[in-house]
Amino acid sequence: MQEKAISHKELLPHLFRQEYTKMTAVLCRHFGLKHIEIAEDIASDTFLKASENWALNGVPENPAAWLYTVAKNKAKDHLKHLTIIETQNETATDKIQAEHNFEFNNQNITDSQLAMIFAVCNPANSTEAQICLALQILYGFSLEEIANVFLAKTETIKKRLHRARTNLRNDNFQIRNLNENEIQSRLDTVLRTLYLLFNEGYFSKTNNHLIRKDLCSEAARLTLILTENQLTNVKQANALLALMCYQSSRLDARTNTKGEAILFEQQDKSLWDKTLIEKGNFYLVNACNGTEISKYHLEAGIAYWHTTPADQNKWQHILQLYNQLILIEYSPVTALNRTFAFAKVYGNKQAISEAEKLNLTESNYYHELLGYLYTEINIDKAINYYERAIGLTKSRAEKQTLAKEIERLKEKKGVNRHKR
Amino acid sequence: MKEFALIFRLNNIADFKPSPEQMQERMNWLAGIAAQNKLADKGNTLLPVPGSARTVKPDNIVTDGPYTEIKEFISGYVVVRAETIEEAVEMAKGNPIFKIGGNIEVREVLKRD
Numbered sequence: 001m002q003e004k005a006i007s008h009k010e011l012l013p014h015l016f017r018q019e020y021t022k023m024t025a026v027l028c029r030h031f032g033l034k035h036i037e038i039a040e041d042i043a044s045d046t047f048l049k050a051s052e053n054w055a056l057n058g059v060p061e062n063p064a065a066w067l068y069t070v071a072k073n074k075a076k077d078h079l080k081h082l083t084i085i086e087t088q089n090e091t092a093t094d095k096i097q098a099e100h101n102f103e104f105n106n107q108n109i110t111d112s113q114l115a116m117i118f119a120v121c122n123p124a125n126s127t128e129a130q131i132c133l134a135l136q137i138l139y140g141f142s143l144e145e146i147a148n149v150f151l152a153k154t155e156t157i158k159k160r161l162h163r164a165r166t167n168l169r170n171d172n173f174q175i176r177n178l179n180e181n182e183i184q185s186r187l188d189t190v191l192r193t194l195y196l197l198f199n200e201g202y203f204s205k206t207n208n209h210l211i212r213k214d215l216c217s218e219a220a221r222l223t224l225i226l227t228e229n230q231l232t233n234v235k236q237a238n239a240l241l242a243l244m245c246y247q248s249s250r251l252d253a254r255t256n257t258k259g260e261a262i263l264f265e266q267q268d269k270s271l272w273d274k275t276l277i278e279k280g281n282f283y284l285v286n287a288c289n290g291t292e293i294s295k296y297h298l299e300a301g302i303a304y305w306h307t308t309p310a311d312q313n314k315w316q317h318i319l320q321l322y323n324q325l326i327l328i329e330y331s332p333v334t335a336l337n338r339t340f341a342f343a344k345v346y347g348n349k350q351a352i353s354e355a356e357k358l359n360l361t362e363s364n365y366y367h368e369l370l371g372y373l374y375t376e377i378n379i380d381k382a383i384n385y386y387e388r389a390i391g392l393t394k395s396r397a398e399k400q401t402l403a404k405e406i407e408r409l410k411e412k413k414g415v416n417r418h419k420r
Numbered sequence: 421m422k423e424f425a426l427i428f429r430l431n432n433i434a435d436f437k438p439s440p441e442q443m444q445e446r447m448n449w450l451a452g453i454a455a456q457n458k459l460a461d462k463g464n465t466l467l468p469v470p471g472s473a474r475t476v477k478p479d480n481i482v483t484d485g486p487y488t489e490i491k492e493f494i495s496g497y498v499v500v501r502a503e504t505i506e507e508a509v510e511m512a513k514g515n516p517i518f519k520i521g522g523n524i525e526v527r528e529v530l531k532r533d
Contacts, residue, residue, distance in 0.1 A: 326451050327459070335454075342448070
């Protein structure tokens with residue numbers, strides 16, 4: 001008995017995350033976006049019932065099937081209840097136009113989730129709001145978890161979500177029959193949001209490794225849904241998925257057991273996930289089967305070169321891709337990464353003048369890069385830049401990593417003086 | 421911020437087709453400006469070869485290419501953002517075109533509305 005109780009406690013949060021968003025997507029598609037709250041209530045009730053029932057009777061043999069049966073019955077009850085009200089009140093304006101019969105089968109779940117991705121990525125909402133909404137509706141994150149991702153107050157997130165959800169409900173988006181026009185008009189926004197969701201995990205402000213992994217794997221799962229539908233399986237989606245696979249392959253190698261970041265060059269390459277690298281290759285080949293070059297193609301290309309062993313022209317290729325990328329879209333991160341690649345090809349001395357021109361004095365990464373470039377040239381300057389980087393970064397793990405590097409440089413300096 | 425067009429001129433048509441190394445240098449220079457967020461327009465290459473270049477003059481006189489009377493020809497342009505013309509000139513100085521005897525004219529852009 002006790003064993004059952006423990007397993008249900010362990011299983012439920014995992015299942016919740018996985019099935020809650022699927023369930024609401026299917027119900028939303030059934031009831032219409034206007035009634036998203038009803039869909040969410042039914043899904044929540046279902047999980048509440050599960051936690052009560054499973055605690056007493058143990059986990060059923062097929063937990064997901066159990067959940068869907070309950071959800072389906074609750075939905076039917078709800079519709080019956082509504083029909084009674086509607087016949088009593090003919091003028092009811094908010095009629096739910098839904099058939100009573102629907103199935104929670106794989107096809108319906110995937111189609112509903114795909115439609116939900118497009119519904120959430122409404123250009124009427126700001127990018128930030130879209131991401132919050134995606135975290136809540138597509139990821140099943142709680143308010144606290146979303147606040148944790150953004151290092152923001154739950155109250156701020158709540159307000160942001162409130163506005164975004166109003167737009168979602170009032171949007172005339174046809175979630176039931178996703179058509180080509182709607183896909184075309186929103187595809188760029190969808191890809192961008194998925195890209196940002198992934199990055200939110202990969203370069204996350206939060207130090208919680210599990211949240212970061214969740215953020216990344218969910219973004220990849222949603223992008224996979226795009227590549228599995230004929231209408232959305234575009235080259236850009238394949239390139240984006242390739243990028244996500246390559247980046248994910250290094251997730252475990254990027255932090256040590258204490259959660260501190262490990263620099264690329266010091267990563268244990270045996271921890272890289274080879275299956276994911278191969279998947280990345282697969283989607284990159286799919287993406288390059290044409291003439292289109294998007295920023296996802298270029299970033300996937302760069303990530304690909306990072307997974308290869310030390311080819312002597314590797315950094316040349318990476319620099320060329322960064323050159324193309326910065327011409328498509330400026331971002332401070334791209335500018336800094338490009339300069340790092342430039343240093344690898346032309347040496348630190350030349351790269352320092354390239355770096356100084358960037359003038360990104362507010363960015364901790366800018367000072368970090370200059371610190372790195374000066375390490376072999378001028379230790380005092382290097383230390384100085386690293387100290388400024390510590391002052392600017394908010395991440396505790398990064399402060400520690402930088403402080404260690406300063407210690408190492410100071411020791412090195414001491415040794416040098418001693419030699420003289 | 422003002423905008424300045426950098427107009428590239430070459431002397432020798434044989435220099436127009438760059439080697440892979442020259443191409444890489446040009447890209448590095450261009451991306452270096454983009455990395456400062458100072459590239460307003462990555463511009464275009466202007467083909468000087470026969471069939472792609474004509475000069476139209478008064479009285480319906482049309483000549484092949486731009487190079488019958490002047491030796492130099494324009495090979496392309498980009499538009500950069502800079503506070504002053506001096507800053508734009510500094511950017512131009514880093515271009516590899518000088519290695520092959522070319523030159524760059526820097527001109528402030530006055531936008532047509």
